[in-house]
Each structure stands twice: as C-alpha cells, then as structure tokens.
Amino acid sequence: MTGGPLTLGTAGHIDHGKTALIRALTGVDTDRLPEERERGISIALGYAPLSTGTGRAISVVDVPGHERFVRTMVSGASGIDLFLMVVAADDGVMPQTVEHATVLRALGVATGLVAITKTDLADPRAAMEQARELLPDCAQVACSSRTGDGIDELRGALEQLVEQVPSRSADAGEPVLHIDRSFTLRGQGTIVTGTLWAGALTRGETLALLPAEELVRVRELHVHGQAKADAEAGQRVAVNLSGVRVRDVKRGDVLAAPGLLRETTTLDCALQLPDAEHNEQVHVHHGTRESPGRLAALGEDLWQVRLHRPIFAAEGDRLVIRRSSPPDTLGGGIVLDAHAERQGPRPDTLDRLRRRRDGIPEPAPVETTPARPEPAPAPRVREVDAAELAALSQSLVEAWLRPLTAAQLEASPDALAVLCERGEAVRLGGKLYIHARALAEARDRTVRILECDHEVTLSRLRDELDISRKSAQALLEHFDSTRVTHRMPDDRRVASVQLQRAQEPT
Numbered sequence: 187m188t189g190g191p192l193t194l195g196t197a198g199h200i201d202h203g204k205t206a207l208i209r210a211l212t213g214v215d216t217d218r219l220p221e222e223r224e225r226g227i228s229i230a231l232g233y234a235p236l237s238t239g240t241g242r243a244i245s246v247v248d249v250p251g252h253e254r255f256v257r258t259m260v261s262g263a264s265g266i267d268l269f270l271m272v273v274a275a276d277d278g279v280m281p282q283t284v285e286h287a288t289v290l291r292a293l294g295v296a297t298g299l300v301a302i303t304k305t306d307l308a309d310p311r312a313a314m315e316q317a318r319e320l321l322p323d324c325a326q327v328a329c330s331s332r333t334g335d336g337i338d339e340l341r342g343a344l345e346q347l348v349e350q351v352p353s354r355s356a357d358a359g360e361p362v363l364h365i366d367r368s369f370t371l372r373g374q375g376t377i378v379t380g381t382l383w384a385g386a387l388t389r390g391e392t393l394a395l396l397p398a399e400e401l402v403r404v405r406e407l408h409v410h411g412q413a414k415a416d417a418e419a420g421q422r423v424a425v426n427l428s429g430v431r432v433r434d435v436k437r438g439d440v441l442a443a444p445g446l447l448r449e450t451t452t453l454d455c456a457l458q459l460p461d462a463e464h465n466e467q468v469h470v471h472h473g474t475r476e477s478p479g480r481l482a483a484l485g486e487d488l489w490q491v492r493l494h495r496p497i498f499a500a501e502g503d504r505l506v507i508r509r510s511s512p513p514d515t516l517g518g519g520i521v522l523d524a525h526a527e528r529q530g531p532r533p534d535t536l537d538r539l540r541r542r543r544d545g546i547p548e549p550a551p552v553e554t555t556p557a558r559p560e561p562a563p564a565p566r567v568r569e570v571d572a573a574e575l576a577a578l579s580q581s582l583v584e585a586w587l588r589p590l591t592a593a594q595l596e597a598s599p600d601a602l603a604v605l606c607e608r609g610e611a612v613r614l615g616g617k618l619y620i621h622a623r624a625l626a627e628a629r630d631r632t633v634r635i636l637e638c639d640h641e642v643t644l645s646r647l648r649d650e651l652d653i654s655r656k657s658a659q660a661l662l663e664h665f666d667s668t669r670v671t672h673r674m675p676d677d678r679r680v681a682s683v684q685l686q687r688a689q690e691p692t
Contacts, residue, residue: 190353191243191420193381194236194344195266197259197290199280200250203303204272205232206331208248211341212236231262231366233379233422235410238345245410245422247381249286256282256515260289260506261366261437261474265381267420268351269298270344271321275328276308279316285515287320292458292506292518297351298324299343306330354384355418360443361385361393362500363423364473368435375405376432378441379424380474385443387423388416394444395430396498401444402429438475440498449496451479452654454526454535456543457489457519459507468516471506472497478510484531487519488539492528494649499524501542528588528654574601579610582621587628587651589618589660614660628661629670636681642671643678 196204209215214234232248247266249259263269269290273283290298300317302310310328317326327343329336362383369377387393387407395402406426407414417423425441440447462468464483469476470491477495484490491505499505499521506518522542529535541548578597582590582605592602602619605611612625620628631650635642648658662679665671671679 189242189349189351190355191245191418192267192348192351192353193245193247193265193420193422194348195247195263195269195295196249196272197263197269197283197286197298198272199274199277199282199286202272202274202277202280202283203331204270205248207270207272207301207303207329207340208232208234208246210331210334210337211344212246231258233410236344238348240345240349242348243409243421244348245381245420247422256285256289256508256513257469257471257476259286260471260476260508260515263289263293263295264364264471264473264504264506265383266293266295267297267354268347269295271298271300271317271324273300273302273313273317274304274307275302275310275313276304278313279320283317284320288515288517289506292515293504294520296323297347299340299347300324300326301340302326302328304330304332305335306333353418354420355386359384359419360446361387361419361441362443362446363387363425363441364475365435365439365441366437366474368432368437368439370432374426376427376430376435377424378427378435378439379422380441382417382419382421382423383473384419386416386418387425389414392444393441394446395427395435396440396442396447397449397496398430398434398439400430400434402427402441438473440473440475442498447498447500448525449498450525450655451477451493451496451648452526452528453491453493453499453505453521454484454523454539455489455491455505455519455521456487456539457491457505457507458487458517459489459519460517462489462507462516467510469508469510470497471508471518472499472503481507482528482530484539485536486540488522488531488536488543490526490529496645496655527594527656529594532594534593574598575605578602578605579621582611582619582624586621586624587657588653589614589620589657591617592619595619612664614664618657618660620661625661625664629665632661632665632670633681636671636679641674641678641680 198204212234234246236244236246247262249262302313305328314326327340329340363380365378365380367379389404389407391404392401405428407417408424409421466481470479475497477493479493482490501524503521507516509516522539578601581595611619612622613619644658648655666673669682672682
C-alpha cells in the first residue's frame with residue numbers, strides 16, 4: 187500500500203557528485219542559478235520530485251556540500267524524513283561528510299542510504315569501508331552518474347528504503363511551514379517555498395506569517411510545479427500568498443495556524459553535545475532560522491539554550507548547535523520546554539526535564555477535600571532566621587536582573603515579606619522578586635534607553651538587560667505601575683509625564 191509523502195535530503199562533501207546523482211535519478215538539474223552552473227558547485231538548495239515504483243510521492247532536497255554553505259545545508263535538512271549520503275570513491279569520507287552526518291543525527295534523521303559515486307574513477311572499496319565506520323547502519327550502493335552503472339540498483343534500494351519510513355502526514359496537527367525561499371512572479375504576487383513540517387495546507391485558508399504576526403491567505407498551492415487543492419506534511423510546497431508583499435517575507439519566517447506558535451529565546455533541551463562547554467557561545471539552528479546564543483549546562487544531557495534572537499519552536503522540535511569559532515557542528519537534540527524561564531540546575535527543574543525527556547507523565551496533583559473556612563488568625567509577628575534572610579538576599583544578588591519566583595528561591599512567604607519590608611527586595615507582579623539594587627539598575631538603564639531612543643519595547647529591554655522575555659515584561663509592567671513608563675496601544679513604552687517632568691532642567 188502506498189504511504190504518505192516523504193522528503194529525501196542529500197548530504198555529503200563538495201564535488202562528490204550529489205547534484206549529478208539527483209539528475210541521474212530524477213532527470214532534474216537542481217543547480218538552477220547561473221553562478222552554480224558557471225562554478226560547477228551548488229550554492230543554494232535545489233529541489234526535484236523522485237518517482238518510485240510504488241507511486242509514493244518523494245520530494246528531494248539537494249544541499250550544497252561546501253563548508254561555507256553548511257548553514258544552507260542545515261536549513262535544507264530541516265524537515266527531511268530520510269537521507270542520501272554521497273561519498274566519492276576517489277576521495278572517501280571528507281570533513282563535510284562527517285559534519286553532515288552530525289547534522290543528520292542532531293535532527294534525528296536516522297534512516298538513510300549511502301551512495302558511493304564516481305566508481306568510474308576509482309575502486310569504491312576503500313570509500314565504502316570509511317562510510318561504514320561513519321554510518322554503520324546504512325546500506326551502500328556503488329554507482330557512477332557519468333556511466334549510469336549502479337543507478338538502477340540505487341533507485342531500487344531507495345524504493346525499498348522509503349517503504350520503511352512513515353509519513354508525517356499520518357499525524358494530526360496544525361500546519362507549520364518554515365520558509366526557505368520567497369520570490370514573486372508576474373501576475374501571481376508573493377510566493378514562498380519550504381518543506382511542510384506538520385499538518386496540511388488547503389487553498390483558501392488563512393495562516394499567520396511569523397514573526398510579523400500578519401494574517402495571510404493561501405491563494406494557490408503547488409507541489410513540484412503541479413497546482414494542488416491541498417498539500418500534506420512531508421511535501422515540498424510552493425505557496426502563493428495574498429495579503430503580504432514579497433519584500434516583507436524572508437527565509438527563516440514561518441507560516442503556521444494562527445495562535446499556534448509564539449517566539450521564544452529560552453529553551454530547555456536534551457542535547458547530545460560531547461564537546462560543548464557551559465556558557466559557550468554558539469549558533470542555534472531551528473527550521474530555516476538561526477540565532478546566536480549561549481549554552482547553560484543543567485546536568486546530564488540537559489541544557490538551557492539562551493538565544494539573542496527569537497525562534498518559533500515547540501516542544502519536540504529539533505535544534506542543531508554549531509560552534510561560532512572555529513565553525514563546526516557540535517550536535518543537537520530535542521526541545522523539552524520551548525518557553526523556559528532562565529534558571530540553573532535546580533533539583534525540581536532537573537526532575538521535570540528528565541520526565542519530559544524520558545516520556546514519564548507528570549505526577550497527578552493530590553486532590554484534597556476543601557476544609558471549612560476558619561476565622562482569620564490574629565496577626566502574628568514574623569519569625570525568620572537571619573541566616574535564611576542572608577541566603578535569600580544573596581540568591582537575589584546572584585540572579586541580579588533576572589527576577590525569581592518564590593519556588594525558584596525556595597523561600598518561605600514570611601522570609602520574602604521580611605526582605606521586602608526591609609527594602610532589600612521588591613515584588614514584581616505578585617509572583618516575581620528582584621533585589622532592590624538590581625531593580626534600580628534596571629530602572630536607570632530603561633531611562634537611558636528612553637533618553638536616547640524616546641521609547642522602549644519589550645524586545646529592546648530584553649536584549650539590553652540580557653534577560654528573558656518574561657522578566658522584561660515583569661519589569662516593564664512594574665515601571666508602568668510606578669510611572670516610570672507609559673504603555674502605548676502598540677505595547678511600546680514611552681517616558682511617563684512624571685518622568686518627563688523629573689528630567690526637565692530646573
């Protein structure tokens with residue numbers, strides 16, 4: 187029985203014959219740019235349909251192999267279901283062969299086939315042995331795109347392999363499409379392309395374009411040049427959009443069901459990063475988007491990823507982590523909490539993340555029978571140990587500009603109340619606490635932004651203070667309530683009248 191659609195991604199070192207092999211398999215030259223044809227190397231992502239004897243719809247994404255274009259390769263590999271690793275017989279396994287294999291592992295793409303190409307130039311046995319060490323579970327086929335030797339065997343092996351892979355179209359869910367290209371055609375308007383990660387697209391439906399948060403309508407759908415009324419997860423699609431100009435869409439944007447995704451800069455993850463270090467500067471890839479950021483080690487394979495630019499991730503999504511300098515792929519893994527609070531390796535945090543990683547359900551809350559209301563107790567004098575207060579104050583100092591909850595502080599209500607009464611701590615929004623001196627610094631830096639830019643946004647303050655979006659929101663709401671800032675209808679803050687008057691020269 188024919189399964190749902192799949193996307194096959196190529197991988198391998200430059201000049202090992204990926205594009206020539208796809209041309210031999212599909213009849214399509216995926217190098218469409220003049221520069222690619224002049225230089226003889228792939229620069230951008232290429233696409234082609236692959237026909238199989240079973241009639242199953244296979245989309246091929248051909249990626250560049252040069253080390254300068256690894257970011258493009260990651261973008262193309264994001265969303266694929268299986269891979270075709272290409273290794274030249276006359277070269278064997280090379281640096282980008284290894285890095286591309288690391289990317290595939292990070293993305294959780296475990297099913298694939300190795301094609302040993304250029305067998306007309308060299309004996310393939312040495313390359314096959316090297317490839318077997320790198321990808322021990324993958325079948326291999328020796329072939330030559332120039333002579334045609336082994337191409338039929340490769341096509342047959344691919345047809346057998348795809349029948350083992352379930353399609354994402356079988357999983358219910360809302361549509362998510364990470365855009366890897368946008369362009370316009372005369373009379374058709376804005377067109378975007380990408381691999382449909384989840385759900386289905388239907389002509390005429392309304393989607394959200396992120397991060398602009400604009401509603402757009404699917405005017406037309408195409409799959410490999412064929413007009414379709416709908417498209418399924420696992421397919422390469424071109425979407426003709428109405429309601430947005432092409433200059434307002436770029437690679438890295440996302441089309442999704444309205445309200446499904448929201449931006450995040452702090453994620454708790456299970457990552458395989460054997461050579462990574464705590465607080466290391468990295469580049470994080472998700473979908474077709476990337477952001478610089480830092481890693482915070484939580485323990486075991488649990489890490490917190492703190493980004494400088496937002497992404498639109500959900501629990502269960504995959505990340506690829508690359509080192510900034512020298513550039514190299516460290517590894518990657520799965521998102522456990524897409525909207526985490528900045529925190530360290532606390533026992534309750536680790537227990538929660540281990541459960542999510544291992545698929546263990548959260549413990550059910552204990553149901554209790556409501557007790558009859560009792561008369562309010564008489565006011566009592568708070569008795570708090572001095573050592574507890576000192577530890578609590580020190581914890582707030584260490585957190586500094588990042589407000590913490592009582593649970594994160596492991597503090598009793600009495601201790602927090604006493605610290606606030608002393609003026610050492612300030613409560614923000616009823617749930618978060620910050621040291622008074624840290625709050626004063628945050629206020630001063632906010633005022634400096636207002637003096638320079640005449641306004642401050644949540645994202646601007648978040649980046650300025652290097653804190654989470656939630657923390658920045660709590661600070662801005664506090665500054666609104668204390669009349670440092672005034673909130674505008676579009677969620678910008680400007681200096682309040684009170685602050686303006688205070689800044690006027692006397």
